[in-house]
Amino acid sequence: xxxxxxxxxxxxxxxxxxxxxxxxxxxxxxxxxxxxxxxxxxxxxxxxxxxxxxxxxxxxxxxxxxxxxxxxxxxxxxxxxxxxxxxxxxxxxxxxxxxxxxxxxxxxxxxxxxxxxxxxxxxxxxxxxxxxxxxxxxxxxxxxxxxxxxxxxxxxxxxxxxxxxxxxxxxxxxxxxxxxxxxxxxxxxxxxxxxxxxxxxxxxxxxxxxxxxxxxxxxxxxxxxxxxxxxxxxxxxxxxxxxxxxxxxxxxxxxxxxxxxxxxxxxxxxxxxxxxxxxxxxxxxxxxxxxxxxxxxxxxxxxxxxxxxxxxxxxxxxxxxxxxxxxxxxxxxxxxxxxxxx
Ligand SMILES: C[S@@+](CC[C@H](N)C(=O)[O-])C[C@H]1O[C@@H](n2cnc3c(N)ncnc32)[C@H](O)[C@@H]1O
Numbered sequence: 001x002x003x004x005x006x007x008x009x010x011x012x013x014x015x016x017x018x019x020x021x022x023x024x025x026x027x028x029x030x031x032x033x034x035x036x037x038x039x040x041x042x043x044x045x046x047x048x049x050x051x052x053x054x055x056x057x058x059x060x061x062x063x064x065x066x067x068x069x070x071x072x073x074x075x076x077x078x079x080x081x082x083x084x085x086x087x088x089x090x091x092x093x094x095x096x097x098x099x100x101x102x103x104x105x106x107x108x109x110x111x112x113x114x115x116x117x118x119x120x121x122x123x124x125x126x127x128x129x130x131x132x133x134x135x136x137x138x139x140x141x142x143x144x145x146x147x148x149x150x151x152x153x154x155x156x157x158x159x160x161x162x163x164x165x166x167x168x169x170x171x172x173x174x175x176x177x178x179x180x181x182x183x184x185x186x187x188x189x190x191x192x193x194x195x196x197x198x199x200x201x202x203x204x205x206x207x208x209x210x211x212x213x214x215x216x217x218x219x220x221x222x223x224x225x226x227x228x229x230x231x232x233x234x235x236x237x238x239x240x241x242x243x244x245x246x247x248x249x250x251x252x253x254x255x256x257x258x259x260x261x262x263x264x265x266x267x268x269x270x271x272x273x274x275x276x277x278x279x280x281x282x283x284x285x286x287x288x289x290x291x292x293x294x295x296x297x298x299x300x301x302x303x304x305x306x307x308x309x310x311x312x313x314x315x316x317x318x319x320x321x322x323x324x325x326x327x328x329x330x331x332x333x334x335x336x337x338x339x340x341x342x
Pocket of ligand 1: 002058083085103133135159222
């Protein structure tokens with residue numbers, strides 16, 4: 001290959017066509033998805049107040065850094081690396097004497113994020129990425145020869161890159177397999193889960209994972225059925241619920257995603273093990289996005305305070321500023337809590 005022009009010798013392909021001035025579908029956003037070839041595109045989309053496809057805007061970055069109280073030379077874990085937005089800000093503060101271990105279950109995005117951070121100048125001496133569930137944080141640290149660190153950060157749920165890509169099955173706005181697994185190599189897809197799970201268990205999941213008011217009716221209509229794709233499932237949820245606004249569909253998709261990824265089981269295991277992975281005075285900060293997550297974080301931190309495991313915890317949840325909520329709707333439900341190891 002010609003090293004000066006990587007496209008040399010590659011047959012010319014016609015530009016993908018889309019109706020209107022701007023691409024709407026994920027597959028049409030090839031310019032946003034290829035920042036090396038179209039370096040100006042992501043900035044252009046971000047300036048219009050949108051999240052460029054294939055990227056993720058970090059939620060409450062200033063508040064998260066304030067909660068972690070980082071100083072140069074510290075060592076810690078970003079348990080949900082995602083696009084690496086928070087990680088990059090952490091790395092800027094801990095500097096060349098610090099060390100950050102980034103964990104993520106997602107086998108596709110973790111490699112891209114690692115590469116981006118390497119290209120930004122962070123070598124393996126200051127940053128390493130590892131595909132791991134954060135429930136296994138103690139094992140992941142032990143593999144790096146560490147037992148306790150100065151800080152642990154987690155920004156729960158999934159990233160915009162995962163939601164945007166219809167092939168991952170998280171979006172109800174486009175055709176895609178009913179998958180929703182953060183790590184598609186493990187467990188069963190959401191479609192398979194719906195097909196195999198009895199009505200009463202589906203109802204329980206819709207209630208517990210998304211406080212869905214029509215859980216019973218939706219479970220009756222969806223359990224045991226086979227859906228060819230996410231749009232068909234979304235249409236059926238809208239039909240059964242009589243809600244065309246997308247709110248019920250969003251809640252049901254959330255409930256299914258939490259179930260197939262065992263998100264509450266992983267969070268509870270993580271919350272149990274975190275104190276063992278922190279040095280005395282070490283800080284834990286967790287961003288949650290719905291009541292099921294926040295309840296668990298709040299309960300674990302309060303229990304840790306009562307038992308003397310934590311010396312101090314945040315009195316109240318910290319939420320995004322009005323300005324951030326306006327600029328990034330993902331920040332609207334975000335709640336941040338912190339704890340300091342005794
Ligand atoms: C909201 S995104 C993180 C975004 C990141 N803070 C940033 O600024 O780019 C959440 C990430 O956590 C990952 N994740 C979710 N549950 C996980 C778990 N149990 N263990 C490890 N990673 C998990 C998801 O794959 C996703 O990439």
